[in-house]
Amino acid sequence: MELKIEHLTKQFKDKKAVDDVCLTLTTGVWGLLGANGAGKTTLMRMIADIMAPTSGTICYNGTDIHKMGKSYRSIFGFLPQEFGYPRDLTVNNYLEYVAALKDIPARETAKKINSLLDILTLSDVKGKKIAKLSGGMKRRVGIAQAMLNNPKILVMDEPTAGLDPAERVRFRNFISEFSHDRIVLISTHIVSDIEYIATRNAIMKAGKIIDIGRTDDLVKEINTKVWTCTIPIQDLDRYEMQLRIINQRSEGNGQVSIRYLSETPEIPTAEAAQPRLEDLYLWHFPQEHLEGEVK
């Protein structure tokens, strides 16, 4: 099973949001990383067939998804970045409604909904209006609707936004289990969420895929570019000017431990550190670090 994206381009008036992207998604969890405006959402919308590409094709097992129409949508699940819902519907009514649209047999619907609500710890709010739920709960309702039809292709744009740490862990475990024999594409700013579960990652920058691979392989690229060392706290300002410090922790006694990205050690006492996906992300998107958006 594969979803093949070939030379996909989306040109808006004055901007190329997706620029000649070629990517073959196979079974497993795929992490789609990129800064704001990198083109992730546009790419996901085209994969969801709710936005027409300017050029290029997306094929599922060799067939153009647009031509597949209904048969593609019946194996597809999508959670957009902004989860919109009818204001007056309860969680249960909403999921029943989406289930009918997904052609899930009526006799299976209640069972399926209850099982998803259990997994996503939403059973207690089943009868509540979605509008009255907290942000994290709404997000989980969004995840539930995407998974109602046991999709073979599941695309989720920022699924963990608004979830608390425990919910994120549950979500990661659930997705890991779910992803067997399925293609799951997740875009997130919370790099740690996909670091644990993504079998492969694609990194987008300015509309292009700049890197694809397994997490272990990708981080090898920065094997000797992540450093740690302990410095006197009074030197921190100076090093902050010189280096791309991605983490700092006070060690007491006027000392601070820093983790930074650099081609060379720069500080004589620095030691090479084991790189992580987050380091790679920050290596590619230094601006993200400055904006403090990476968690």
Place this chain on the structure above:
Amino acid sequence: MRLFRLEVKRMLTSRRTLVLLAVAIFMSVVMAYVPIRFESINRLGEDGNIIELDGLPAIRFKKDYYAQAADSITPEKLAQALQTYQFYVQEYGTINDVPLDIYIEQLMAIRPMLKGLSEAFADSQTGIPVDLMDISPQEVEQHFYDKCISHLENVMDFEQKDNPSAKQFATDTYEELERPFYLYYGISRDAFDYITLYIFVLSILYIAIAAPTFASDYQTGSDSILRCTKYGRMKFAITRILAAGSIFIVVYVLGISIHLTVLNLAFGTDSLKTSFQMLFSVINLPNMTLGQLQVTVVLAGLLSILTCTSCTFLISAKCKDSLTALLISIVILFLPFFLYGAIGISWIWAVLPSAGIGMKNNFLYQLCDFNFLSIGTISFWTPYVILIVAAMEIPVFLYLAVRFYCKHQAA
């Protein structure tokens, strides 16, 4: 069917929709009550004082009073009524000088019958109605219905002089009217005005309900989820339109039924046998009774409302937010009213979905009028144009609404 049921359920769980539908039902009673409240009559009390009756007591009094005068309007009866009228007016000077007791006893019952006489005998050059005192009862007896036809010809010569086919249509249609006319005094013109006004109110409420149909989902982003589902495109759009349309039809039938029931219970159903010409103008073309007119106006109203809502679905499928869809739909709803006032009858007015809804331009007023639209030498009477255009537009608007929805791209 399951999707349809869930869609209806979704619509009926929306507080906004429920409030608007409740207003629609509530207004059916209120707007039926207003023309009842308008009714009034003066009568003499037992002590000789004038008693003014309003609302239902006035209608009750009139019903009893006019029941004796209900009959077919034959030229002989008209001539006799005219003679009675002329006798009393001659005796007292003017109609206003006739003492109330004599007026009530002798004249009031025949006044509705005489209403059309001045019009039928109007001056052929100026079209100005003739005073009843200047009409010869003999001529009425011999030529009343001929006079109606010649007055119609005069009116058509005046209003449609460049349109011989319109004149031909009018005279041919008029020739086929069932005669003599029948009169049973009761339901008022106000009541009919309020039926059309109620239809107008319903169309505003329906547009408010229909405007967010697709635009709201675009606005909230829920569209991105729904259109990714198996049935999230054409089937979804059709089901959503059908569900809304079904609710509109059910509420329309319910609201209009309540409205007409209240009116007919108050005014009595006997008056529904009255000929169209006896309530409006003696030269009007519709060959129908007031009962048939009620049904015609209601069915034409339903057709026009469905055309307007279909147009609103189309606008909703095209607009990115509900407010824009609502504003555009409301402008389109009111446009015929303004166009009618500004440039009169035109094809632009006629092709608008709400051509038959509104104030002066509404379907009922077009039935009472002699407006024609032409293509070359062929003329079309505007009530027919309204119905035909509306019937043609519904499938076009719905097709385009579904198509636009299916083609919509996430923003």
